[in-house]
Amino acid sequence: MAAPLFDRATVLDNLDGDRELLREIAGIYLNSYGEELNRIGAAIAAGDAAKIFALAHTIKGSIGNFGADEAVEFARTIERHARDGQLGDIEASFQRLQALLDQLAAELRLELG
Amino acid sequence: MKICIVDDTPINLTLMQALVAKIDGCQPVCFAESPAGLQYCIDEEVDLIIVDYMMPAPDGLEFIAQLRSKDTRAEVPVLMVTADHEKDVRYRALEVGATDFLTKPVDRIEFMSRVRNMLAIRRSHVLLRDRAETLAEEVRKATTEIVAREKEVIYRLSRAAEYRDPETGAHILRMTHYSALIARHLGWSDEALDLILQAAPMHDIGKLGTPDHILLKPAHLTDAEFVIMKRHTLIGAAILKDSTSPMLQLAAQIALGHHEKFDGSGYPQGLAGEAIPQAARIAAVADVFDALTSSRPYKKAWELDRALALLKTGRGGHFDPECVDAFLARLDEALAIRERFLDEEQ
Numbered sequence: 001m002a003a004p005l006f007d008r009a010t011v012l013d014n015l016d017g018d019r020e021l022l023r024e025i026a027g028i029y030l031n032s033y034g035e036e037l038n039r040i041g042a043a044i045a046a047g048d049a050a051k052i053f054a055l056a057h058t059i060k061g062s063i064g065n066f067g068a069d070e071a072v073e074f075a076r077t078i079e080r081h082a083r084d085g086q087l088g089d090i091e092a093s094f095q096r097l098q099a100l101l102d103q104l105a106a107e108l109r110l111e112l113g
Numbered sequence: 114m115k116i117c118i119v120d121d122t123p124i125n126l127t128l129m130q131a132l133v134a135k136i137d138g139c140q141p142v143c144f145a146e147s148p149a150g151l152q153y154c155i156d157e158e159v160d161l162i163i164v165d166y167m168m169p170a171p172d173g174l175e176f177i178a179q180l181r182s183k184d185t186r187a188e189v190p191v192l193m194v195t196a197d198h199e200k201d202v203r204y205r206a207l208e209v210g211a212t213d214f215l216t217k218p219v220d221r222i223e224f225m226s227r228v229r230n231m232l233a234i235r236r237s238h239v240l241l242r243d244r245a246e247t248l249a250e251e252v253r254k255a256t257t258e259i260v261a262r263e264k265e266v267i268y269r270l271s272r273a274a275e276y277r278d279p280e281t282g283a284h285i286l287r288m289t290h291y292s293a294l295i296a297r298h299l300g301w302s303d304e305a306l307d308l309i310l311q312a313a314p315m316h317d318i319g320k321l322g323t324p325d326h327i328l329l330k331p332a333h334l335t336d337a338e339f340v341i342m343k344r345h346t347l348i349g350a351a352i353l354k355d356s357t358s359p360m361l362q363l364a365a366q367i368a369l370g371h372h373e374k375f376d377g378s379g380y381p382q383g384l385a386g387e388a389i390p391q392a393a394r395i396a397a398v399a400d401v402f403d404a405l406t407s408s409r410p411y412k413k414a415w416e417l418d419r420a421l422a423l424l425k426t427g428r429g430g431h432f433d434p435e436c437v438d439a440f441l442a443r444l445d446e447a448l449a450i451r452e453r454f455l456d457e458e459q
Contacts, residue, residue, distance in 0.1 A: 014221045021131045025124045032123065057167050061196075062124045064218030 005100060006107040007067025014065075025065060026108040033059075033101050040078075040097075044090055052090065053082035059097075063104060071100035114160035114232055118143045119150035119176065120194065121168045125219065129163060129194075132224055139232075147171050155183055160235045161228065163215065166195045166202055174202070174209055181210035188238055190231040194219075263358070267311060274318040277328065284403055286454040289313040291399035292367075292392075294446055298439035299391070309392060312364035316371050316396055319349025331410040346372055346381045363392055371396040374431045386433075394433035398424065398440050401431070402447075407456065417448075 015021045036059055043051040060075035074097040081089045116133050118141055120126040126143050133141040142159065144150030147168045154162055162180070166173035173193045180186045190212040195202050203214055212231065215224055275282050292313040293306050301309070320328055323345050327338045334342055349368030353361050370384065370393025377385030379397075405420040415423075421441070428437045440447060 014219075015128075015131075016135065016221055018131065021128070024131075025127055028123050028127060054167065054169075058122050061122050061167075061217050065124055065128060 003070075004107060005066070005068040005071055005104045006111065007069075008111065011065070011067055023112060026112055029062065029066070030105055030108060030112075033062075033105060036062075037098055037101060040094065044087070044094060047087055049082045049085055049087060052087075053079055056082060059101075063101070066104060066108070068100070068104050071097060071104060074100060114139055114235065115157070116141050116161045116163065116228070116232075117150060117154050117157075117159045118163045119147055119154075119168070120163075120165035121145055121147065122165065125165065125194070125217070128219055129224070132219070132221060133163075133228065136225065136228060136232075139228075147176055151176050151179055154180055154189075155186065158185070159189060160239075161231050162189060162191045163228075164191060164193055166193055166199070166206070173211075174205055177206065177211050178209040190235055192227060192231060264311065267315070267360070267364075270318065271314040274315065274321055277321050277323075281407075281456050283454045283456045284407060285314045285317075287450055288316070288396070288399045288403045290450040290454070291402060291440065291447055292395050294443050294450065295395045295398060295436050295439045296392075298443050299395070299435065308360045308363050309367075309395075311360050312367055312392070313396060313399070315349065315353065315364045316367045316400065317345060317349065318352055318364075319345035319347065319368055321352070322348035333411065343372070343380045346370070366390040366392050367396045369393070371400055373397065375433050376430045379431075389433075391433075394436050398432050398436045401427075402440065406451065 012019070012022060036055065040052060040055045040059070043055060056075050056079040060072055060079060063075065064072050074093050077093045078090055078097065081087065081093070116139055118126060118129050118133065120129065120143075123145065126145055130141045130143050133139050142153065144153065147164075148171065150164070151171060153159075164173045164176050168176075171179060173195070177191055177193065180189075180191065187210075191210065192213050192215050193203075193206045193211045194215045194217055195206070196217050203211075206214070212234075213227055215227060271285070275285065289310060293310050296306055296309050323342060327334060327342055330338070346369050350365050353365035353368055356362055356365070367390075369381070370389050373379035373382065373384045373389040373393055374397070375386060375389070375394065377383055379389075402420060402424060405415045405423060406417065408414040421444075424432065424437050424440065428434045
């Protein structure tokens with residue numbers, strides 16, 4: 001099994017031990033991350049670098065709140081490639097990001113019980 | 114305190130809202146859409162704005178630039194949220210007026226400290242501003258009171274003179290308004306007209322020093338008595354002279370010079386033409402016209418035509434021609450003044 005993405009102790013400490021708040025932001029993630037991946041995928045298919053950049057940036061900003069260092073790293077790579085116009089390099093990173101976001105979702109579902 | 118948070122990323126918006134709500138006395142107002150958030154911050158005075166950098170337009174930089182373009186929003190603290198490696202973005206944010214930054218992902222300890230610091234600055238600023246406003250208001254009030262008191266003292270001085278003067282309060286009011294009427298026609302400013310309205314009532318204040326047997330004599334004065342009567346101009350000037358108040362300086366000129374004649378045959382100094390202050394030349398026309406058209410213990414009121422004829426005859430002799438012409442040009446208004454301030458016995 002892959003190393004956990006969700007850094008429970010650090011995240012909960014950062015939320016001042018507020019479990020309700022954790023449930024709330026985890027819920028937002030679970031409800032929206034699939035749609036956000038779809039939008040990135042569509043932007044990649046359309047070769048829209050500006051859109052890829054903005055969407056990757058947003059995802060990066062969201063998932064950073066759960067730790068998820070490795071996923072943040074791939075989002076950042078996509079963001080950088082999009083900014084530099086290296087669209088050919090994005091697909092591989094995107095596939096890894098998808099897998100990691102699915103994993104994060106699974107971990108958060110476990111947390112919510 | 115009211116804290117506006119603008120971020121298009123729902124997780125971050127929720128998180129920052131929850132953290133702000135944990136600070137005592139803080140009320141978060143959240144916007145996921147930047148234009149609505151900007152409009153709110155322009156319309157409402159909030160105590161702190163937290164704005165994300167990367168958003169659909171306006172982004173954080175444009176948001177801050179537009180906010181700061183409003184004079185009334187130059188001081189509200191603004192924290193911009195960025196990733197900490199975005200150094201060039203931070204420099205630009207400082208240029209457009211960001212107060213400080215928050216790093217993404219939000220770190221609770223840093224977030225709470227920076228927000229608290231910003232709010233402390235905000236509180237000091239509001240306190241200082243309120244104190245400055247309070248002080249300015251107190252100075253305004255004190256100044257208004259002083260001016261009102263000065264007017265009141267002068268009014269009471271004029272009232273004291275009236276009690277010594279067989280002429281009526283209505284005469285003083287008519288003479289004063291005729292004087293202002295002539296002055297306005299001669300182009301005096303509103304401020305100067307205000308001064309002459311206050312000063313002219315004191316033209317005969319020197320009669321305080323005129324003995325009763327002369328002042329109250331119900332017949333023409335002997336030559337010797339008239340010499341004493343004439344002194345009311347000098348006494349009035351002595352009462353009013355050497356003041357730093359422009360109004361009292363004007364009053365002194367009028368008291369001293371309102372019996373001077375344009376051809377130099379008047380008293381007390383026998384000044385001629387423009388050597389007589391204009392205010393005194395104005396007052397001479399106003400005073401004589403009202404004396405002629407009022408009844409006195411020793412004479413009836415003249416008909417209007419006869420009084421006007423005398424003004425015209427005296428044009429250039431007794432009176433400054435300009436002042437006579439000004440009075441005649443505004444005769445309708447003069448007659449309205451006469452109707453407005455009637456003697457009680459009439």
